[in-house]
Amino acid sequence: MRINLSPQLRDDSLTVSVSGDVLTVNGEAFDFTPLPEGATLPHDAVDSEWFAGPVSRIGGQIGVTLLLPYKNGNASSNVTFPEPIVTTGDGPVSLPVDLNNQEVGADGAD
Template identity: 50%
Template sequence: MIKINLSPILMGGRLEVSVRGFELTVCCEVFDFTPLKKGYELSAADIGSELFAGPAVMSGDGDLEVTLLLPYSDPDAPMCVRFPEPIFVTADGPVEIPKEIPAEQTIER
């Protein structure tokens, strides 16, 4: 399992994440945490990407936890963007990230 914590930041941009095992693709950059041993962590500086707001931690149970920056541009963004819940990933594929305009409020022109 991978736990993704989100750290909102008021700035332009969009966060896109997909997962395959312990390999995360974040905004088209691939980060492979497979070599990270249980009970160890890799600092954000050692990850080497401004997309990470903290270390990658592999728990003693073999679960990975990371914290990613969540950019948003609207100071009135919904609560799910300004105060996001952690995302628990249990399957490979794209990860659903909170959006500034929830689907039920999308404006069509």
């Protein structure tokens, strides 16, 4: 799955996981298994505020664009200009973290 991110200054958070062609966004599962090769679902066909564009299947890979919330108006460029994420397996998706707003020790390191 290819996940493009569209940064947006807002106070909520985003969690994403993948299982095959099922994308779970903040606990809500979206099953794109029926989407045939070469097809595109328009943005308004997916009932979620987190999708910021159409969903497509190209070369067997599902492509989506999700909003990426960030809380700091001076967020680091890895959040404000994120690289696309290409998943290679099932499980939680690691989203970019604002390096300008990280707490020391928040990830288990000091």
